[in-house]
Amino acid sequence: MILLETIVEPVAATGMYAHLWLMIAVPALSAAVLLLAGRVSDAWGHLLATAAVIVSFGVALAVFTSMLINDPGVRRVSLPLYTWFSTGEWEFGVGLLVDQLSILFALLITGVGSLIHIYAIGYMAHDARRRRFFAYLNLFIAAMLVLVLADNYLVLFVGWEGVGLASYLLISFWQHKPAAAAAGVKALVMNRVGDLGMLIAIFTMLALFGSSSFAVVNAGVAEAPGFWVTVMGFALLLGACGKSAQVPLQAWLLDAMEGPTPVSALIHAATMVTAGVYLVVRSHAIFELAPIAQTAVVVVGTVTLLAGAWIGCAQDDIKKVLAGSTMSQIGYMMLAAGIGPAGYAFAIFHLLTHGFFKANMFLGAGSLMHGMHEGVDMRRYGALRTAMKVTFWTFAMGYLAIIGFPLFSGYFSKDHIIEAAFEHNLVVGLCALIGAGITAFYMTRLMLMTFFGERRWDEGVHPHESPKVMTIPLIVLAVFSVGAGIVMNNWIQGWLEPALGVHPHELSLVPTPVGLLTMAVVAVGVALSWFVFGRGPIPRVAPATRNPITLAGRNVLFADQANGLLFTGPTVATAHAVDVTDRVGIDGAADGTGRAFGGLSAMVRRVQSGYARSYALMMLFGVLAVGVVLILSQLG
Amino acid sequence: MMNPENYLILAAILFSIGAVGVLVRRNALVAFMCVELMLNATNIVLVAGSHIHGGLDGQVATFFVMVVAAAEVVVGLAIIVSIFKTRRSTSVDDANLLKL
Numbered sequence: 001m002i003l004l005e006t007i008v009e010p011v012a013a014t015g016m017y018a019h020l021w022l023m024i025a026v027p028a029l030s031a032a033v034l035l036l037a038g039r040v041s042d043a044w045g046h047l048l049a050t051a052a053v054i055v056s057f058g059v060a061l062a063v064f065t066s067m068l069i070n071d072p073g074v075r076r077v078s079l080p081l082y083t084w085f086s087t088g089e090w091e092f093g094v095g096l097l098v099d100q101l102s103i104l105f106a107l108l109i110t111g112v113g114s115l116i117h118i119y120a121i122g123y124m125a126h127d128a129r130r131r132r133f134f135a136y137l138n139l140f141i142a143a144m145l146v147l148v149l150a151d152n153y154l155v156l157f158v159g160w161e162g163v164g165l166a167s168y169l170l171i172s173f174w175q176h177k178p179a180a181a182a183a184g185v186k187a188l189v190m191n192r193v194g195d196l197g198m199l200i201a202i203f204t205m206l207a208l209f210g211s212s213s214f215a216v217v218n219a220g221v222a223e224a225p226g227f228w229v230t231v232m233g234f235a236l237l238l239g240a241c242g243k244s245a246q247v248p249l250q251a252w253l254l255d256a257m258e259g260p261t262p263v264s265a266l267i268h269a270a271t272m273v274t275a276g277v278y279l280v281v282r283s284h285a286i287f288e289l290a291p292i293a294q295t296a297v298v299v300v301g302t303v304t305l306l307a308g309a310w311i312g313c314a315q316d317d318i319k320k321v322l323a324g325s326t327m328s329q330i331g332y333m334m335l336a337a338g339i340g341p342a343g344y345a346f347a348i349f350h351l352l353t354h355g356f357f358k359a360n361m362f363l364g365a366g367s368l369m370h371g372m373h374e375g376v377d378m379r380r381y382g383a384l385r386t387a388m389k390v391t392f393w394t395f396a397m398g399y400l401a402i403i404g405f406p407l408f409s410g411y412f413s414k415d416h417i418i419e420a421a422f423e424h425n426l427v428v429g430l431c432a433l434i435g436a437g438i439t440a441f442y443m444t445r446l447m448l449m450t451f452f453g454e455r456r457w458d459e460g461v462h463p464h465e466s467p468k469v470m471t472i473p474l475i476v477l478a479v480f481s482v483g484a485g486i487v488m489n490n491w492i493q494g495w496l497e498p499a500l501g502v503h504p505h506e507l508s509l510v511p512t513p514v515g516l517l518t519m520a521v522v523a524v525g526v527a528l529s530w531f532v533f534g535r536g537p538i539p540r541v542a543p544a545t546r547n548p549i550t551l552a553g554r555n556v557l558f559a560d561q562a563n564g565l566l567f568t569g570p571t572v573a574t575a576h577a578v579d580v581t582d583r584v585g586i587d588g589a590a591d592g593t594g595r596a597f598g599g600l601s602a603m604v605r606r607v608q609s610g611y612a613r614s615y616a617l618m619m620l621f622g623v624l625a626v627g628v629v630l631i632l633s634q635l636g
Numbered sequence: 637m638m639n640p641e642n643y644l645i646l647a648a649i650l651f652s653i654g655a656v657g658v659l660v661r662r663n664a665l666v667a668f669m670c671v672e673l674m675l676n677a678t679n680i681v682l683v684a685g686s687h688i689h690g691g692l693d694g695q696v697a698t699f700f701v702m703v704v705a706a707a708e709v710v711v712g713l714a715i716i717v718s719i720f721k722t723r724r725s726t727s728v729d730d731a732n733l734l735k736l
Contacts, residue, residue: 610732613667616658 194242233293314553
């Protein structure tokens with residue numbers, strides 16, 4: 001049950017904490033400089049941007065260190081900055097809150113962000129608009145930090161929209177490609193649906209508590225009417241679904257792969273898409289009092305983890321496989337966050353390890369594309385393990401981490417979630433277990449198609465290893481993919497305890513029965529994948545199939561078609577009907593009246609013959625008529 | 637004294653001749669004379685009426701009609717002359733420039 005009293009009150013910021021705002025301000029300033037200075041900064045723009053993120057990382061590291069040194073009682077620090085605006089009785093302040101939860105996020109964002117900035121120096125070296133790219137990346141880092149460091153939902157929403165904007169700008173960065181431009185718009189529009197949920201939640205909070213600050217909401221939610229708590233829970237879940245590409249708002253994530261690969265790694269794998277998980281964990285006080293909404297979170301997570309894995313099995317585009325896998329892994333996190341106090345720490349744990357190994361694999365995919373002339377079709381890869389050794393080995397670390405190979409990072413974080421899922425509900429546990437098997441299946445497929453087998457390269461493609469500026473971040477991330485799990489395994493629950501109000505569970509390094517079962521299922525998945533893809537040659541064109549499961553996977557579970565049928569179609573039809581009504585009905589009435597008068601006038605005009613005598617005749621008849629009327633009226 | 641109805645009948649005949657003349661004759665001058673005929677028929681009615689009722693109102697009105705007729709002749713003849721000068725015709729049917 002919720003243990004609100006264990007949540008310590010934030011203390012005032014002193015020392016290192018007073019400089020917290022620098023973490024956000026430096027990348028924001030750098031983005032502004034790069035965007036405003038224009039071509040002048042082309043030569044050094046990428047270096048400034050990278051330095052800004054590294055400074056940010058330094059601040060995060062310093063804050064983290066002082067937290068580690070300090071007593072646990074004073075680790076939750078709030079730093080009010082200024083009053084944003086006040087209206088009537090309400091006053092909205094801008095303030096930062098750093099606690100055990102947000103500092104982990106800040107470290108992930110700035111740390112992985114720094115590595116990806118460094119990587120992008122090499123990856124985008126030949127792009128004419130590299131400076132602009134780095135400006136957007138800095139903008140993203142600043143917005144994401146606002147999101148995780150805000151001390152109330154309204155400021156969080158500013159960051160939430162900021163990352164949405166950065167995501168839009170970066171997905172459609174290669175705007176000359178119609179597919180990229182469309183993908184950016186799609187992501188933006190689908191996120192608006194989620195934002196609607198966020199807004200409803202924030203308005204409800206303001207109406208109930210008169211404030212949107214985490215402290216006030218958490219304190220007041222216990223006395224709030226149950227119905228409205230459930231409404232807030234569902235509204236927040238809708239917001240989380242939009243940002244984290246969870247079913248039913250998942251369709252934008254695969255298209256988002258049109259963006260440059262560092263963007264996919266940073267925004268659409270490691271950080272932004274996990275904002276939904278952060279939101280649910282941060283709002284745990286609300287969800288614990290709204291069991292229906294909490295169950296909905298579990299259902300959404302379970303459905304998404306299976307749907308993402310399904311998609312991952314059938315795609316041939318390496319980035320889309322990874323995107324499906326991202327959906328699936330975030331599904332695991334959502335599932336853990338929905339289980340309740342038993343799962344929060346594991347959700348965050350998996351979020352961190354996933355941030356490392358998925359960024360690692362995305363950057364690896366970028367390195368592959370770099371060597372393969374921007375080709376992304378795995379059916380044109382094959383046998384790359386000798387051509388690109390560093391990429392292969394780092395990718396292999398990520399692969400072992402995601403399938404949950406013992407002692408790699410994913411092994412710890414994912415197994416905890418599966419175990420917690422089994423304790424929560426047998427069906428959910430089984431789904432999570434099957435998900436782990438499918439994950440092993442499609443990741444092994446990816447490895448076999450990319451690095452093993454025979455060469456299926458296109459004419460004139462000569463794979464080569466990427467420059468050091470790209471491989472060094474890969475190596476660093478590979479190290480984290482391997483080691484992050486074992487380092488944090490026994491530490492993270494205790495660390496997050498004050499922020500989440502949950503006592504740690506005992507964890508044993510000796511595998512539990514569920515753990516052994518998971519290993520067995522993963523082994524089956526790997527073996528099955530080798531059985532299907534590892535033994536024979538892989539066709540260079542996807543074989544035609546009538547298997548509905550494969551077809552659904554290749555078509556992203558027909559999400560676009562479903563959205564088109566359910567939402568786009570009716571909307572377009574309504575717009576069309578309005579258009580027709582306007583043109584035929586309203587314009588018709590106005591034009592018809594005019595035309596009727598015109599026609600009448602044309603008829604009446606004939607009378608004006610121009611012959612004076614006919615006028616005279618008419619006048620005579622008129623006079624006669626008047627005379628007759630007068631006489632008749634006299635008689636009457 | 638003659639029956640006053642005879643005056644009215646004469647006036648009616650003159651008016652009808654005038655009206656038919658305006659309608660059937662194309663020559664502007666003839667049409668003009670027909671208009672004068674109708675005006676004078678009206679004058680006869682006014683005078684006869686004045687005689688019948690024993691008042692002077694009708695006779696006064698006659699003077700007004702005569703003045704208006706004189707003014708009309710001045711303007712009308714001027715128009716006809718100027719049209720004749722430009723178009724070499726006094727036919728009322730030829731003057732149809734205002735027709736659409």
